[in-house]
Amino acid sequence: MASAVITAPATREDGLIQELGYEDHFHEHHHGDKYQSNFISHYIFSQDHKMIAKQFLITGMMWAIIGGLMSLVFRMQLGFPEESLAWLKPFLGKWISVNSDGVGSLTQDFYYALVTMHGTILVFFVLTAGLSGTFSNLLIPLMIGARDMASPLLNMMSYWFFFLSGMVMFASLFLSTGPFAGGWVAYPPLSALPQAMDGSGAGMTLWTISLVLFVFSVLLGGINYITTVLNLRTKGMSMWRLPLPIWAFFVTAILGLLSFPVLTSAFFLMMLDRGIGTSFYLSDIYIGGQALDHVGGSPILYQHLFWFLGHPEVYIIILPAMGIVSEVLSVNARKPIFGYKAMVFSILAIGFLSFIVWAHHMFMSGVNPFISNFFVIFTLIIAVPSAVKVFNWIATLYGGNVRFNPASLFGIGFVSMFISGGLTGIWLGNSTLDIQLHDTYFVVAHFHIVMGVAAFFGMYAGVYHWFPKMYGRFMNETLGKFHFWGTLIGAYCVFWPMHYIGMAGVPRRYYRFDTFQSFSHFDSLNKFITIAAVITFGFQLLFVINFFYSIWKGRKLTTPNPYNANTLEWTTPVEVGHGNWPGKLPAVQRWAYDYGKDGREFISQVEPIGPDESPEH
Amino acid sequence: METVVKQQVDIATRRNKIHPKKLALWVGLVSLTMMFTALTSAYIVRRAAGNWLEFSIPSIFYINTLVIVGSSLTLHAAFAAFKREAGGAYKAWLSITFLLGFAFVIMQYLGWEQLAAEGVPLTINPSGDFIYAISGLHAAHVLAGIAVLGVALAMAFIRPLRVTPARKLRLELTMTYWHFVDVLWIYLIVFLSLQR
Numbered sequence: 001m002a003s004a005v006i007t008a009p010a011t012r013e014d015g016l017i018q019e020l021g022y023e024d025h026f027h028e029h030h031h032g033d034k035y036q037s038n039f040i041s042h043y044i045f046s047q048d049h050k051m052i053a054k055q056f057l058i059t060g061m062m063w064a065i066i067g068g069l070m071s072l073v074f075r076m077q078l079g080f081p082e083e084s085l086a087w088l089k090p091f092l093g094k095w096i097s098v099n100s101d102g103v104g105s106l107t108q109d110f111y112y113a114l115v116t117m118h119g120t121i122l123v124f125f126v127l128t129a130g131l132s133g134t135f136s137n138l139l140i141p142l143m144i145g146a147r148d149m150a151s152p153l154l155n156m157m158s159y160w161f162f163f164l165s166g167m168v169m170f171a172s173l174f175l176s177t178g179p180f181a182g183g184w185v186a187y188p189p190l191s192a193l194p195q196a197m198d199g200s201g202a203g204m205t206l207w208t209i210s211l212v213l214f215v216f217s218v219l220l221g222g223i224n225y226i227t228t229v230l231n232l233r234t235k236g237m238s239m240w241r242l243p244l245p246i247w248a249f250f251v252t253a254i255l256g257l258l259s260f261p262v263l264t265s266a267f268f269l270m271m272l273d274r275g276i277g278t279s280f281y282l283s284d285i286y287i288g289g290q291a292l293d294h295v296g297g298s299p300i301l302y303q304h305l306f307w308f309l310g311h312p313e314v315y316i317i318i319l320p321a322m323g324i325v326s327e328v329l330s331v332n333a334r335k336p337i338f339g340y341k342a343m344v345f346s347i348l349a350i351g352f353l354s355f356i357v358w359a360h361h362m363f364m365s366g367v368n369p370f371i372s373n374f375f376v377i378f379t380l381i382i383a384v385p386s387a388v389k390v391f392n393w394i395a396t397l398y399g400g401n402v403r404f405n406p407a408s409l410f411g412i413g414f415v416s417m418f419i420s421g422g423l424t425g426i427w428l429g430n431s432t433l434d435i436q437l438h439d440t441y442f443v444v445a446h447f448h449i450v451m452g453v454a455a456f457f458g459m460y461a462g463v464y465h466w467f468p469k470m471y472g473r474f475m476n477e478t479l480g481k482f483h484f485w486g487t488l489i490g491a492y493c494v495f496w497p498m499h500y501i502g503m504a505g506v507p508r509r510y511y512r513f514d515t516f517q518s519f520s521h522f523d524s525l526n527k528f529i530t531i532a533a534v535i536t537f538g539f540q541l542l543f544v545i546n547f548f549y550s551i552w553k554g555r556k557l558t559t560p561n562p563y564n565a566n567t568l569e570w571t572t573p574v575e576v577g578h579g580n581w582p583g584k585l586p587a588v589q590r591w592a593y594d595y596g597k598d599g600r601e602f603i604s605q606v607e608p609i610g611p612d613e614s615p616e617h
Numbered sequence: 618m619e620t621v622v623k624q625q626v627d628i629a630t631r632r633n634k635i636h637p638k639k640l641a642l643w644v645g646l647v648s649l650t651m652m653f654t655a656l657t658s659a660y661i662v663r664r665a666a667g668n669w670l671e672f673s674i675p676s677i678f679y680i681n682t683l684v685i686v687g688s689s690l691t692l693h694a695a696f697a698a699f700k701r702e703a704g705g706a707y708k709a710w711l712s713i714t715f716l717l718g719f720a721f722v723i724m725q726y727l728g729w730e731q732l733a734a735e736g737v738p739l740t741i742n743p744s745g746d747f748i749y750a751i752s753g754l755h756a757a758h759v760l761a762g763i764a765v766l767g768v769a770l771a772m773a774f775i776r777p778l779r780v781t782p783a784r785k786l787r788l789e790l791t792m793t794y795w796h797f798v799d800v801l802w803i804y805l806i807v808f809l810s811l812q813r
């Protein structure tokens with residue numbers, strides 16, 4: 001690759017890197033060509049972090065489409081129980097039952113299976129792997145000034161475990177007994193007793209295998225992210241100079257590493273219960289009047305283990321989105337991020353607190369009310385660092401010369417969603433209020449807004465922003481803005497009404513409401529939600545079209561730093577080769593957020609502090 | 618091509634004190650620790666709930682503790698011999714470690730049989746089930762360690778002994794893992810004896 005060494009610096013940043021950069025002799029070995037040469041090693045079993053990021057992203061998108069379509073199917077059944085779904089029979093076969101009047105409806109078992117699959121797929125495959133997997137891989141090496149991840153091989157394996165995990169889950173959709181149907185949290189006894197319901201047999205077995213493979217993927221990825229951030233930062237890149245996304249990915253990886261093994265333990269005991277008849281989670285169960293052998297187990301034990309993962313998991317989903325949004329907002333407001341250190345400490349505080357609040361999911365499961373008090377307090381304390389972050393995002397935008405492009409719009413939308421959903425979290429965090437709200441549509445509204453939609457917004461902000469770095473082209477802005485407004489309005493239309501339904505006590509996970517007197521007056525609201533969901537999904541197709549169209553036909557990126565941003569990924573060439581920088585590694589001279597300092601619009605991280613530069617940020 | 622990149626990564630990180638692979642292993646061990654922390658916490662929670670069968674830990678488990686601690690010491694001796702480039706001693710100590718590892722797993726199995734014979738077979742009460750589950754999962758991790766030791770052993774007999782940075786690193790990684798399963802067992806046996 002000697003030819004790639006630049007002789008005349010193309011940009012100011014290139015010049016600075018040549019002058020002050022760090023020579024690691026990377027390009028004296030001719031491995032670059034070998035990396036790119038053949039189709040299989042370039043596109044499929046790639047070990048290059050940028051390609052692996054794209055693999056995570058596109059796989060995540062496929063899963064998002066599948067998971068999203070599932071939700072439309074069960075929403076249509078829920079909103080329009082009297083309309084016929086017989087037209088879905090060609091796709092769903094026996095899962096659609098047609099009655100004597102010719103009205104086809106989703107079978108009840110499959111309704112539950114779809115709800116379960118939707119939750120599992122979105123939480124794990126889309127918002128964990130698709131979000132953290134994509135952006136940790138893409139941005140960690142580029143933003144800290146590394147050639148690649150600490151172990152490219154483990155990194156590749158992380159993707160392939162994820163892929164395999166997805167394939168196993170996909171296969172479970174085709175079982176004659178259907179996939180697992182006991183909810184994404186897989187509480188026993190539905191999960192621990194193979195005979196409990198149709199999906200509890202082979203469906204649950206495949207579900208467990210799939211998730212164990214997924215845990216492997218998360219752990220391999222996480223080990224790599226942590227090691228890379230700690231060990232491969234370029235010269236001058238101290239922890240306090242890390243861009244906020246990197247802090248977020250780093251803490252996310254730590255959370256994953258500490259919490260996912262606990263899920264494995266929970267599954268391990270579950271498999272013993274299912275396979276060899278131990279009684280960790282099962283006790284005093286009667287089937288058809290016959291008592292089962294299982295005695296002495298406790299289903300609550302599983303809930304503890306599950307939520308010890310489950311609560312950190314929701315932050316594993318949201319932290320990367322927070323990091324991405326911080327960066328996107330600062331760049332597009334042309335202002336330093338407000339309260340950088342406060343942002344970092346909030347990330348750390350949220351990470352820490354997320355491990356001691358898990359039982360707020362179990363207030364109504366029969367845990368001791370005095371123990372609940374402890375969890376109420378810590379749950380409410382989480383609102384403090386969350387509020388700090390919200391305040392800082394708004395302060396960053398305030399008075400900024402904001403560029404309203406799809407990325408920054410989604411960033412702003414993220415803040416809006418996070419506020420709406422965070423506030424309802426505070427309601428739910430009170431164990432007394434939770435008596436009314438638990439397991440109702442209020443909870444569904446809470447977590448879809450604060451986690452589902454907000455994390456999607458963070459992901460969209462990231463994709464629109466870094467698309468040029470991934471594919472060397474821009475996505476279409478007009479289409480992107482349509483996508484934003486459609487999604488923002490659509491998502492509020494879908495999830496806002498659910499708060500009211502939930503406050504009235506309508507339980508989640510019910511197959512139909514029209515047969516209950518007390519719920520049937522929500523009929524029209526329910527229909528409205530379903531229609532809004534279909535339309536909102538349609539707007540996501542705009543994104544998918546824009547994405548694939550732009551890969552091949554988008555406006556070309558011509559300069560390395562299109563946004564006039566400070567971070568290191570914009571000092572790489574337009575076409576980033578293996579090793580990321582053609583010559584030396586950049587040496588970092590300052591933090592990432594010098595926007596508008598001393599009257600200069602932006603100052604790249606590779607530029608040394610000038611002699612008469614003002615000392616404060 | 619993996620190795621070339623690896624060398625480059627090594628060069629780029631020379632200024633760091635800890636090798637990335639060692640750091641990665643440590644990070645991985647933290648996550649394995651969490652797995653066992655979860656199981657022992659579950660044990661405490663379940664025990665506090667009552668309906669708990671009281672029995673004593675099979676004596677073989679205690680003897681076995683000596684076996685696995687011994688294997689850690691012999692592995693250390695092997696490492697010392699490796700650094701001295703004393704081929705014979707290296708092979709001998711490594712083989713002994715390997716055999717002790719095997720002995721540990723077999724004796725764990727005998728321990729389970731003893732437990733069952735004492736009237737605590739699997740699936741009678743979660744109290745016993747936990748012992749099987751926890752020691753079983755631990756044994757699985759020992760087996761993984763034995764597999765790695767097996768590779769090291771095969772290499773010791775195939776290749777002439779030369780201290781290269783790569784081989785030293787591999788041996789150090791192996792050693793870290795093996796000490797980990799050792800210390801883990803000490804934690805588990807102390808935990809199980811105290812939490813009767």
Ligand code: HEM
Pocket residue numbers: 185314315317318360361379380382383386421422423424425426428429430434437438439443446447450451452
């Ligand atoms: C101010 C911060 C927050 C508080 C106080 C809070 C509190 C709660 C509480 C108490 C519940 C249990 C409700 C019940 O089941 O009765 C809950 C559910 C949930 N929360 Fe939050 N939350 C907060 C933020 C978040 C964030 C940031 C996320 C994700 C990014 C999130 C995701 C979820 C999920 C997924 C569930 C429901 C899980 C399920 O049952 O399926 N929450 N939240």
Ligand SMILES: [Cu+2]
Pocket residue numbers: 310311314357358360361
């Ligand atoms: Cu929670």
